[in-house]
Amino acid sequence: MSVVDVAIVGAGFAGLGMAGALRRAGRDDIVVLERADDVGGTWRDNTYPGVACDVPAHLYSFAAHPHAGWSRTFAGGHEIQAYLRDVAAREGLGERLRLRTPLLGAEWDAAAAVWRLDTGAEPVVARSLVLACGRLSEPFVPAIDGLESFPGPLFHSARWDHDVDLSGRRVAVVGTGASAVQLVPELARRAAHVTLFQRTPAWIVPRGGHDIAPAERERLASQPGALARLRAHLYAEGEARFASRSGDAVASGAARSAALAHLHAQVADPALRDALTPDYAFGCKRVLLSDAFYPAVASDAVTLESSALAAVDGSTLTAGSGRRHEADVLVLATGFASTQQPYADLVRGERGTLADHWSEGMTSFGSTVVSGFPNMFVLNGPNASLGHNSAVLMIEEQAAYVVRALAERDRRDDATLRVRPAAEAAYTDEIAAAAASTPWMTGGCRNWYVDDRSGRLTLLWPGTVQAFHERLTGTDGSEFEPAHTPVRGCGIGGER
Numbered sequence: 362m363s364v365v366d367v368a369i370v371g372a373g374f375a376g377l378g379m380a381g382a383l384r385r386a387g388r389d390d391i392v393v394l395e396r397a398d399d400v401g402g403t404w405r406d407n408t409y410p411g412v413a414c415d416v417p418a419h420l421y422s423f424a425a426h427p428h429a430g431w432s433r434t435f436a437g438g439h440e441i442q443a444y445l446r447d448v449a450a451r452e453g454l455g456e457r458l459r460l461r462t463p464l465l466g467a468e469w470d471a472a473a474a475v476w477r478l479d480t481g482a483e484p485v486v487a488r489s490l491v492l493a494c495g496r497l498s499e500p501f502v503p504a505i506d507g508l509e510s511f512p513g514p515l516f517h518s519a520r521w522d523h524d525v526d527l528s529g530r531r532v533a534v535v536g537t538g539a540s541a542v543q544l545v546p547e548l549a550r551r552a553a554h555v556t557l558f559q560r561t562p563a564w565i566v567p568r569g570g571h572d573i574a575p576a577e578r579e580r581l582a583s584q585p586g587a588l589a590r591l592r593a594h595l596y597a598e599g600e601a602r603f604a605s606r607s608g609d610a611v612a613s614g615a616a617r618s619a620a621l622a623h624l625h626a627q628v629a630d631p632a633l634r635d636a637l638t639p640d641y642a643f644g645c646k647r648v649l650l651s652d653a654f655y656p657a658v659a660s661d662a663v664t665l666e667s668s669a670l671a672a673v674d675g676s677t678l679t680a681g682s683g684r685r686h687e688a689d690v691l692v693l694a695t696g697f698a699s700t701q702q703p704y705a706d707l708v709r710g711e712r713g714t715l716a717d718h719w720s721e722g723m724t725s726f727g728s729t730v731v732s733g734f735p736n737m738f739v740l741n742g743p744n745a746s747l748g749h750n751s752a753v754l755m756i757e758e759q760a761a762y763v764v765r766a767l768a769e770r771d772r773r774d775d776a777t778l779r780v781r782p783a784a785e786a787a788y789t790d791e792i793a794a795a796a797a798s799t800p801w802m803t804g805g806c807r808n809w810y811v812d813d814r815s816g817r818l819t820l821l822w823p824g825t826v827q828a829f830h831e832r833l834t835g836t837d838g839s840e841f842e843p844a845h846t847p848v849r850g851c852g853i854g855g856e857r
């Protein structure tokens with residue numbers, strides 16, 4: 362049995378960021394549990410052709426580990442995973458990182474004030490538990506009549522089968538979200554033909570970006586101040602995008618016009634343009650970046666089916682429109698189980714599982730702690746996602762909050778932090794009020810930010826990164842039940 366101060370589940374950006382923050386705070390008694398055989402999270406799992414990040418690479422990295430060597434403005438998945446491997450090595454995790462070690466169950470032991478973790482091998486006992494499992498870890502496979510009858514290769518974009526040769530084959534892609542927008546142009550170059558099933562078109566804006574010359578990489582490596590200024594510039598650009606994503610009339614109108622101009626410039630056929638034009642507010646769904654998607658769809662290599670895949674009968678795919686298409690390979694670019702986190706069934710607190718607690722949608726205080734689950738923290742979970750800036754910035758803010766909270770835990774006679782249900786309810790109401798008038802709630806679309814069970818915004822933080830920083834550093838510890846004996850000074854607040 363291993364006994365540690367903090368157990369972290371997941372070795373993607375969130376888990377590695379948390380481990381680094383703890384180590385820099387002098388907390389070395391940690392373990393990072395990772396079910397796979399390598400670090401990287403979504404950048405380990407997603408290896409489809411064209412996979413890349415739509416946040417500029419110099420900002421999609423840790424402040425403690427800035428990287429001057431990115432080869433492109435928008436880094437590819439392989440390069441991002443290599444960066445995360447390097448971060449794990451620089452953090453010196455060593456034996457603290459346990460690969461091939463899945464979390465099979467976690468239960469709070471109130472008598473001992475510890476979390477007991479089942480990994481299928483050596484049990485782990487931890488004073489505190491950090492769930493850094495990610496929100497894009499379990500592929501979503503829609504219920505499609507007859508899907509099991511498809512005779513050819515069939516896989517989700519997040520579980521790409523590289524053994525399948527696509528040359529000379531008819532490939533069908535289901536979905537037009539972020540993965541499909543990157544994937545389809547690559548498939549159009551490789552396959553005999555691509556049929557794209559589109560349930561709902563996306564707002565797409567120009568991507569831009571470029572290869573970064575070796576001389577520029579060397580300059581940034583030799584001038585840390587220049588790299589810091591670049592990061593600050595990219596951060597400010599991202600924060601400025603919040604207005605257009607959240608419904609500011611002027612900003613969203615300008616962004617919508619830019620997106621329509623991009624569509625008109627790249628698609629000449631009026632009927633195809635109409636099929637690719639969203640009928641919902643800009644920002645309601647995730648805004649996508651691409652310079653290659655529209656030209657691919659407009660080419661002879663791709664057929665756009667402007668309705669969802671409704672049924673499969675062998676190699677015949679029937680759309681909602683009634684049209685039929687033949688395919689040799691079927692790719693599901695259908696997203697992830699994002700609002701219902703798959704790890705929630707595995708975690709049992711004082712009054713049931715996390716899935717029970719979240720049965721009407723995820724809730725928390727500070728997007729990080731949950732009532733009924735003492736000494737437990739969730740990164741990249743409820744209301745911690747962004748639609749306008751780098752998600753790594755949110756992870757860093759949450760990790761800093763956890764470090765401060767653990768210091769408070771250590772000052773308590775019972776070494777236990779219990780979130781007040783009233784504090785969680787108030788934070789949930791705060792999120793709902795902030796989101797009420799945004800396109801995510803009123804824009805006329807169905808998006809993965811909102812939980813269908815409650816109609817609440819449960820994924821996105823409805824504000825800027827700076828506002829999140831101020832919200833977390835402005836807490837005073839009153840979100841927790843009082844300690845059994847008085848302590849002086851909570852110290853949960855702090856400055857960046």
